[in-house]
Amino acid sequence: MENKLIVSVSPHLHKGESVKRIMWFVTASLVPAGIAGVYIFGLKALEVIVLGVVSALISEAVLQLLTKKKVSIFDGSAFLTGLLLAYNLPADVPFWLPIAGSFFAIAVAKHAFGGLGQNIFNPALAGRAFLMASWPKYMTSFVVPFSPDTVTCATPLAAIKESKLIEHISYLDLFLGKRGGCIGEVCIAALILGAVFLLWKGYISWHIPLSYIATTAIFTHIFGRQGSLSGDWLFSILNGGLILGAFFMATDYVTSPLTRKGQVVFGIGCGLLTFVIRAWGGYPEGVSYAILMMNAATPLIDRYTSNRIYGTKSL
Amino acid sequence: MKNLFNEFLKGIIKENPTFVLLLGLCPTLAVSVSMINGLSMGLAATFVILGSNLIISSIKRSIPDKIRIPCFIVVIATFVTIIELVMKAYSPALNRALGIYVPLIVVNCIVLGRAEAFASKQRVFNSLLDGLGMGIGFTLALVLISGIRESLGSGRLLGITIFKGFEPVLIFSMPSGALLIIGLLLGFFSLIKGKRS
Numbered sequence: 068m069e070n071k072l073i074v075s076v077s078p079h080l081h082k083g084e085s086v087k088r089i090m091w092f093v094t095a096s097l098v099p100a101g102i103a104g105v106y107i108f109g110l111k112a113l114e115v116i117v118l119g120v121v122s123a124l125i126s127e128a129v130l131q132l133l134t135k136k137k138v139s140i141f142d143g144s145a146f147l148t149g150l151l152l153a154y155n156l157p158a159d160v161p162f163w164l165p166i167a168g169s170f171f172a173i174a175v176a177k178h179a180f181g182g183l184g185q186n187i188f189n190p191a192l193a194g195r196a197f198l199m200a201s202w203p204k205y206m207t208s209f210v211v212p213f214s215p216d217t218v219t220c221a222t223p224l225a226a227i228k229e230s231k232l233i234e235h236i237s238y239l240d241l242f243l244g245k246r247g248g249c250i251g252e253v254c255i256a257a258l259i260l261g262a263v264f265l266l267w268k269g270y271i272s273w274h275i276p277l278s279y280i281a282t283t284a285i286f287t288h289i290f291g292r293q294g295s296l297s298g299d300w301l302f303s304i305l306n307g308g309l310i311l312g313a314f315f316m317a318t319d320y321v322t323s324p325l326t327r328k329g330q331v332v333f334g335i336g337c338g339l340l341t342f343v344i345r346a347w348g349g350y351p352e353g354v355s356y357a358i359l360m361m362n363a364a365t366p367l368i369d370r371y372t373s374n375r376i377y378g379t380k381s382l
Numbered sequence: 383m384k385n386l387f388n389e390f391l392k393g394i395i396k397e398n399p400t401f402v403l404l405l406g407l408c409p410t411l412a413v414s415v416s417m418i419n420g421l422s423m424g425l426a427a428t429f430v431i432l433g434s435n436l437i438i439s440s441i442k443r444s445i446p447d448k449i450r451i452p453c454f455i456v457v458i459a460t461f462v463t464i465i466e467l468v469m470k471a472y473s474p475a476l477n478r479a480l481g482i483y484v485p486l487i488v489v490n491c492i493v494l495g496r497a498e499a500f501a502s503k504q505r506v507f508n509s510l511l512d513g514l515g516m517g518i519g520f521t522l523a524l525v526l527i528s529g530i531r532e533s534l535g536s537g538r539l540l541g542i543t544i545f546k547g548f549e550p551v552l553i554f555s556m557p558s559g560a561l562l563i564i565g566l567l568l569g570f571f572s573l574i575k576g577k578r579s
Contacts, residue, residue, distance in 0.1 A: 175566070201551045201552045202551075
């Protein structure tokens with residue numbers, strides 16, 4: 068007689084989701100922003116994206132072969148890391164910059180900590196921080212949108228930091244991405260399209276993005292440059308990497324808190340740090356550092372916001 | 383004889399002050415920007431450990447137990463002053479490069495640690511061997527770290543350009559790069575150790 072009863076531990080219902088599936092869906096949701104970036108900055112942007120992704124995949128394969136682990140370059144995680152790293156770079160960087168960044172992201176930020184699911188810091192952002200500390204001159208020269216030859220310009224946030232707004236940029240231009248900036252961060256419209264898709268599929272929840280963006284906007288408004296309650300909060304949302312960071316990088320499963328309560332704390336912390344760096348720090352933009360710092364605080368947040376176990380008293 | 387040899391050898395690999403005992407990290411982070419700085423710091427510390435181990439193990443019976451740490455520090459400070467004055471007289475540029483970290487050898491935990499854990503309990507000759515081993519271990523670690531940092535952080539080694547047309551990885555000439563290199567080396571050594579046992 069065949070054994071028809073299967074005894075196993077819970078959960079018994081499986082939705083059919085897997086790491087691989089989620090990673091590829093997140094990657095797909097980032098495609099519109101990439102297309103917009105290539106449209107705005109030209110084929111140089113495509114070159115950076117391809118180099119970032121390919122070198123991330125190669126680094127992953129080589130490291131997994133060296134450490135005698137199963138080679139898992141098709142699970143999408145290395146692809147996504149390379150893609151996000153490239154989205155965080157200006158379009159006219161030298162060809163070796165995305166390669167170095169991807170290698171650092173995969174080798175040091177991911178595999179030195181034990182591989183997928185073990186990393187403390189978001190690998191793509193760690194790669195960006197490494198590049199920013201190592202070759203700042205390439206990381207801060209941005210291409211003018213729609214220019215055939217590579218003319219560089221400051222991002223609107225950098226211009227404000229140096230208290231000189233060269234030309235007025237309308238909110239619509241900012242929303243569509245007609246400004247200097249990193250490849251994947253400029254076109255807010257395309258990013259929101261991808262973010263809505265992820266929210267609809269339930270791959271990310273609203274807790275981190277909403278609390279993050281709202282905190283940055285509120286504090287920017289309160290502590291305006293022309294006196295309190297005068298800050299341009301819409302400008303602060305549409306500029307820099309805030310949308311890209313809040314929806315696609317702060318929500319990384321591995322490096323963000325597990326509970327809803329914790330995620331709100333995480334988002335508020337990211338928002339506060341972003342505002343502080345933008346307003347008073349040395350850099351014009353602080354999204355990547357804000358998320359990295361809150362990544363480091365994630366284990367602590369998880370400890371203090373864990374859900375009450377049924378039948379026990381609260382912590 | 384083998385025992386004596388072990389006293390010398392343990393400081394280099396098995397109980398390497400930087401990579402195993404994790405002592406003296408403050409000067410390690412600060413001076414390992416260039417290989418010449420790392421090497422001189424290591425040699426200066428080696429001289430101080432040798433001197434303090436020699437004196438402390440010979441006067442260990444007359445040091446009162448309750449105030450032994452101040453006594454150690456006085457002995458160590460004597461040798462640090464000697465090395466600092468010599469450095470100032472013969473190589474002022476190096477002294478400027480190492481800066482405050484030369485006087486800070488007085489409270490370097492490798493030197494104090496050897497005095498407390500070894501020299502104050504052991505025979506003079508053993509203490510000398512122990513100090514020499516620990517000093518060489520510290521020097522080797524510093525040379526390794528500063529060699530990696532200098533070659534990647536500025537494309538040079540001992541001041542000579544080794545990579546042409548290379549864009550220096552600035553992070554490695556900053557303290558954050560030192561932490562990164564030490565962390566990666568620690569991980570690498572424990573990987574090897576794990577494989578062996």
